[in-house]
Amino acid sequence: MNKRCASLGGLLESSGNDLYRSDELVLADLNKLKTQYEDTEAVGGQAKAK
Template sequence: MRLASAAPAAGGGGGGSGDLKSDQAVWSRASKDLGGLSTSVKTGVSALETGQKGAAPTGVESATAQAELYQSWKTYLENLAGKCAALRGPLEKAGQGQYENDEAIRGGFDQIDAQYKDTPATGGDGGR
């Protein structure tokens, strides 16, 4: 398998034209799909919260671990939904060509990455 712009094995020029084409409809669709994903994740968080009600009897060690796990997943899913929602704008702008260059696009995505960090691992006695 060879990339279109890679030079052929026998020498000579690459097979690609060198012009990268971007389809605005693809970027818009990706943005819209992230919005749907964000909504689905929020629905999952709501179901998780409903299932958690009354699930933690007091004085049981496994209940404490389960409560920690629940909180960890809730935080993770809320951040995931927020990240999906936050990525919609940059994707839409990238498709519309409103960012002036690759560095500006990268900066937009870097800001989102800085805001939404993965949650630290939980469980066991390591966090105490």
């Protein structure tokens, strides 16, 4: 989980610092992270039915 948060945090920080980057480039980087952690369960486990 630490690695996942650090990756996302680094991406968000760099996208804020690099304002010259287009939204498409930032979205592409987010999609790469999504693919990398696709098989990792969400924090907190499964949602309970109400």
